[in-house]
Amino acid sequence: MLCLQVLQTSAQAAAEDAFTVRDIRLNGLQRISPGAVLIALPLRVGDRFDPQRSSAIIRALFQTEFFSDVQLDRDGDVLVINVVERPSIAELNITGNKDIKTEDLQKGLREAGLATGRVFVPSALDQLRQELQRQYYANGKYGMKVDTEVKDLPRNRVRIDITIAEGDVARIRQINIVGNQVFDDETLRGAFELSTPNLLSFITGNDKYSRQKLAGDLEKLHAFYLDRGYLDFDIKSTQVAITPDKREIYITVNVTEGQQYTVDEVKLSGNLVVEPEELVKLVQLRPGDTFSRKKMTQTSDAISERLGEAGYAFANVNPSPEIDKQNATAKLTFFVDPGKRAYVRRISFAGNEKTADEVMRREMRQLEATTFSSAAVERSRVRLERLGFFEDVTVETPAVPGSPDQVDVNFTVKERPSGSISAGVGFGQGSGLLLNAAVTQNNFLGTGDSVSVNFSNSDYSRVYSVAHTNPYATVDGVSRSVSAFLRSTDAADANLTEYDTDSLGGSWGYNVPLSEFSAFGFGVAVEKTKIGTGAFTSTEVLDFINDNGDNYNIFKLNASLARDTRNRAIFPDRGMLRRVSGEIAAPIGDLQFYKLNFTEQHHFPFNDTVSLLLSGTLGYGDGYGDTTELPFFENFFAGGFRTLRGFKDNTLGPRTFSAFTDDDGDPFGGDRLILGRTELFFPVPFMDQQSKNFRMSVFGDAGNVFGADDPVKLGELRYSTGVAAVWISPFGAISIAIAQPFNDGPLDETQRFQFSLGAGF
Structure with a gap:
């Protein structure tokens, strides 16, 4: 309750008389500093006080919202x-x-004047309700x-409890x-988010109204319409009506389409600096085409990019359509x-806290003190991503202050774990219990070298x-790899026929870059293998x-030719x-044979989060x-995560064929x-911020293997389809697939749910 009281005691007559203020005394302050009060006062020591100034002083102190009561005395x-x-x-x-984080709500309340440590003003509760309504209404609730x-x-403190019923x-x-x-x-409506x-609304949430989403859909x-030549298109009004129970929304958009425009003439003007014929090829609109703002913008971007490749980092390409409404054309x-x-x-x-600058610098295709090239900068960024050391790589090219013809190239990376010293346990449906102890470093001491010492069981x-x-x-980028191994295998536990192998060997190889995207590899391997039977x-x-004995010394020569334009490792x-x-x-060696492999993959991006993979592999071998x-023991195999999901x-x-049993034999x-x-x-549903270490997919797999006496028949290929997810976790890749084979044969072993934990990716 606000109270104003001017005391009238035995000295009342003197109080009503004007006097010169020799000092100001403040009583009742606990947390508010005297300085904050004195600054708000419209009166200072040495000023004349009279009763007419009382109301101004009281009003000024109440306006600070620090006090619930103010009294003046003399x-x-x-x-x-x-x-x-x-x-x-x-x-x-x-x-x-639930839908809005407490931190986000607190930020909005702080702006409304409600926060721990602040003075409580009852009127702020109305602002609180308005702020919470604003945030929830923006989310359609x-x-x-x-x-x-x-x-x-x-x-003299209070506790404020806010209970929210979010509703639907x-x-x-x-x-x-x-x-x-x-x-x-x-x-x-198909262009709207x-x-x-519909059937997918429970995943996409696209039937939930949001003011921001509606604004985006109107854009x-x-x-x-602009991409289809309707330059006079206009959204006249938008009405959003809600039912009395506040559960359903009706949206009405009133539009004027106007007429469709065609392109009458296309010209390039200004200082072209590169051959005009090159720029003309980049123009996506021709006379007689339907006007398209999208193609106009893409043309402008393509010309700017081409000029950037030529070293003109600050190029501006401004499209200017000249509209002729009478003839519905645009120049x-x-x-x-x-x-x-x-x-x-x-x-x-x-x-790059771990990775040395030199490791990154040797991937640069843009060099210092040379002409700037946007293509070289972008290729440098991609090469950093392809190292596999970084979760994210971004690049900026700011102008050098005071130098109109210089830029800096600044790369910012987010490193991912590139190595580990571990002892662990995992499980894979194909490999069973996995025990491993390993020292693995794909970026050894930040040098970019890969070093591993591994035991797995x-x-x-x-x-x-x-x-x-x-x-x-x-220095030319020729890589060298050396390895040694000791391996024991029990094929029967790998779903194959009964035999076991003990192998000891090593390899030495080189990979020589032929161009920016192509490389030639060659090497030698020595292997000693002993076969055991049961x-x-x-x-x-x-x-x-x-025919060949059970103990072999094998000397292998290998070679490869690859072209790789993928953007990430x-x-x-x-x-x-x-x-x-x-x-x-x-x-x-004791055995003579050869194996040939051909692999092709194509990745097609639809946007930043959705992409398509088409891949195929062919293999052939013979003695x-x-x-x-x-x-x-050198045969090709199929079935499982890496080849054909849905099959064991x-x-x-x-x-x-076994002379000892009447069964159908083993793979x-x-x-x-x-x-x-x-x-x-595709993006992970329900995640606002997508992780670059996790992805989901829908897939279709096809394939099979064929023996020497079996003709290759496409009708014998096996097929499956399903959904899959892979998470590159700190302790290894976790892979899950739910697959449905749909033409499995009578002897095929299917496995609709497959997963692997703690195995290599």
């Missing part, structure tokens, strides 16, 4: 001000909120309710577009201002290995051992890979000389392999 020539402070907010509790309770605490999001019942004649409602409820509608002129040719002053790196194999790769063994070993294995979403490789076991067939690991293709692999894959990667 003690001689001293003005005495008695105040009662408003309570401070000791606690501010918010409950019931018009049925939300807010209850507040203020509790007194000791020492208002769902769109109808979207009406009025005034359209050229395009029907269904076509126009918002929609009426998309405007762009839809289009692109004004080219290349500016000065730019040079790179300095290239810098930030965010699963149901069917035990592997000890060491390996080292130097990607820049020479009581149920198949006839095929026994026959091979009878992990989770690429654009570019292609084409790789041909082969290896041959030289005649100086030569004294070895009449491809050794069975290694179980497709030819099967063995044996084959000397020919055909694989194909189509996979659509």
Whole structure:
């Protein structure tokens, strides 16, 4: 309760008389500083006080909102001000909120004057309700309710409890577009993010009304018409109506389409600096075409990019359409201002706490003190991403202050874990229990080298290995790899026929870059392998051992030719890979055979979060000389995560014959392999910020393996489809697939749910 009282005691007559203020005394202050009060006073020591100034003083102090009561008194020539402070907010509790984070709500309340430590003003509760309504209405929750309770605490403090009942999001019942004649409602609504409820709404949430989304959809509608030549298109009005229960939304958009314009003439003007013929090829609109703002913008961007490749970092290309409404035509002129040719002053790196600058600098295709090239800068960024050391790479090219012809190139990276020292346990449905102890560093001491010492043990194999790769063994980018391994395998536990192998070997190889995207690899490998058999070993294995023995020294020569334009080493979403490789076991060894492989991948981005993968793999192998067939332990296999999901690991293709059993035999692999894959990667539903270490997809897999005596028939290919997810976690890749095979044969072993935890990616 506000109170104003001017005391009239025995000295009342003197109080009513004017006097010169010799001092000001403040009584009742607890948290508010005297200085804050004195600054607000419209009176100072030495001023004359009279009763007419009382109301101005009282009003000024109440306007600070610090006090609930103010009284004035006089003690001689001293003005005495008695105040009662408003309570401070000791606690501010918010409950019931799910859709909006507490931190976000607190930020809005702070702007409304409600925050811990501030003075509590009861009128701020109305602002509180308005602020919460604003935030929830923006998210389509018009049925939300807010209850507040203020509790007194000791020492003139209060606790404010805010209870929110969010209610349901208002769902769109109808979207009406009025005034359209050229395009029907269904076509126009197809460009909207918002929609009426459908089968996918529970995932996409596109039937939940949002003011921001509607604004975006109206912009998309405007762009839809401008891209089809309707330059006079206008959105006259938009009405959003909500039902009384605040659960359903009706949206009506009134439009005027206007007439469609065609391109009458296209010209390039200004200082073109590069050959005009090159720029003309970049123009996407020609006389007689329907006008398109999208193509006009793409043309402007393409010309700017071409000028950037020529060193003109500050080029401006401004399209200017000249409209002729009478004839419904547009003359289009692109004004080219290349500016000065730019040079790179300095290239810098930030965010690389582990990786040495030199490792990044050797990937640069843009050099310091040379002409700036936007293409070279972008290629440098892609090469950094392809290292696999970084989760994200961004680049900026700011102008150098005071130098109109210089720029700096600044790369910022976010490093991902590139190595580990670990001992762990994992599980894979194909490999069973995985025990591993490893020291792995893909970016050893920040040098870019890959070093690993590994021990792993699963149901069917035990592997000890060491390996080292130097990607820049020479300054020209020739890489060198060396490795050694000791491996024991029990094929029966890998879903194959019964035999076991003990192998010891090593390899040495080089990879030589032929161009920016192509490389040639070659190397040698030495391997000593011993085959063991059991009581149920198949006839095929026994026959091979009878012909060739069970202990082999193998000397392999290998070579490969690859072209790789993919944009990233992990989770690429654009570019292609084409790789041909082969290896041959030289005649100086105990076995003579060869294997050929061909792989092709194409990644097609639809936008920043959705991309399509098309890939295929072919494999062929055979023996030569004294070895009449491809050794069975070198066979190709299909089934499982890496080849054909939905089928059990290694179980497709030819099967063995056993003289000891009457069953259908065990998977044996084959000397020919055909694989194909189509996979659509998309954002993770319900995640506002997408992770670059996690992705989901829908896929279709196809393939099989064939034996030497089996003709390759496309009708024998197996197919599956399903959904998959991969997470590159700190302790390894976690892969999950739910697949449905739909033409499995009577002997095929299917596995609709597959997962792998803790295995390599």
